[in-house]
Amino acid sequence: MLGKTFIHYRIVEKLGSGGMGVVYRAEDIRLGRHVAVKILPEQFATDQVALERFQREARAASALNHPHICAIYDIGESEGRPFLVMELLEGKPLQQRLAGRPVAPEELLQVAIQIADALAAAHAKGIVHRDIKPGNIFIGPAGAGHAGHVKVLDFGLAKIPGPPRPAANSLAPTQAITEEPITSPGTAVGTIAY
Numbered sequence: 001m002l003g004k005t006f007i008h009y010r011i012v013e014k015l016g017s018g019g020m021g022v023v024y025r026a027e028d029i030r031l032g033r034h035v036a037v038k039i040l041p042e043q044f045a046t047d048q049v050a051l052e053r054f055q056r057e058a059r060a061a062s063a064l065n066h067p068h069i070c071a072i073y074d075i076g077e078s079e080g081r082p083f084l085v086m087e088l089l090e091g092k093p094l095q096q097r098l099a100g101r102p103v104a105p106e107e108l109l110q111v112a113i114q115i116a117d118a119l120a121a122a123h124a125k126g127i128v129h130r131d132i133k134p135g136n137i138f139i140g141p142a143g144a145g146h147a148g149h150v151k152v153l154d155f156g157l158a159k160i161p162g163p164p165r166p167a168a169n170s171l172a173p174t175q176a177i178t179e180e181p182i183t184s185p186g187t188a189v190g191t192i193a194y
Contacts, residue, residue: 001014001022001024001039002014005029005078006026006037006039006076006078006081006083007076007078008028008029008030009026009027009028009029009035009037009083009085010026010027010029011024011025011026011037012024012025012026012027012034013025015036018135018154020038020040020044020050020053020054020057020154020156021038021039021040021041021054021084022038022039022041023036023037023038023039024036024037024038024039025037025088026085028085034088035073035085035086035087035088036085036086036087036088036089037083037084037085037086038083038084038086039081039082039083040054040081040082040083042081045080045081045082051082053156053157054082054084054156055075055082056155056156056157056158056160057072057084057154057155057156057158058072058075058084059160060122060127060155060158060160061086061155062075063125063127063160064121064122064125064127066117066118066121066122067149068114068115068117068118068121068149068150068151068152069118069121069122069151069152070086070087070089070138070151070152070153071086071087072084072085072086072087073085073086073087087151089138089140089151090140090141091138091139091140091141091148091149092138092139093134093135093136093137093138093139094111094134094135094137094138094139094150095133095134095135095137097134097139098134107142107147108147110147111137111139111147111150114147114149114150115132115137115150115152118150118151118152119132119152122152122155122158125161126160126161127155127158127159127160127161128158128159129152129155129157129158130157130158130159131154131156131157131158132152136152136153136154137150137151137152137153138150138151138152138153139151
């Protein structure tokens with residue numbers, strides 16, 4: 001994959017992988033900047049549920065403009081492979097920060113406040129993340145005496161609002177969630193342990 005170009009994004013190095021994609025550092029050839037490109041694995045390229053989740057992630061995160069939510073720049077497809085283009089983050093997942101050593105209560109509180117701020121902004125737009133866990137929280141480099149800058153990632157399971165629908169007994173529109181579900185009634189969404 002290294003050196004391959006997806007539209008105008010040249011893959012530079014692999015950064016990591018998860019259940020719904022492989023993330024690479026890439027160069028945006030047109031703008032001359034580095035970005036993160038998340039590519040849906042080949043085995044999911046024809047899976048409608050996986051494609052919907054991938055597109056849902058792009059729609060949900062791109063609807064939000066917040067300093068603690070990873071920005072989505074683009075979505076596309078190249079040679080049958082769907083991909084997302086995101087802000088390139090420096091740092092590490094909270095999961096790595098928590099592994100094997102205690103976190104000072106002051107640092108933990110700073111991280112929690114930033115996460116809550118991001119989720120409050122999403123909820124204000126009617127978007128519910130539904131998969132908050134240490135692997136979906138990214139922490140930038142810490143400074144003297146404070147936690148690093150936090151970013152919430154992976155809105156692939158988010159519940160997003162549909163278009164407004166007129167209320168039954170009113171002329172005023174109301175916000176209604178009319179999305180097609182990606183889960184079955186009575187099933188858990190997200191990572192069970194969280």
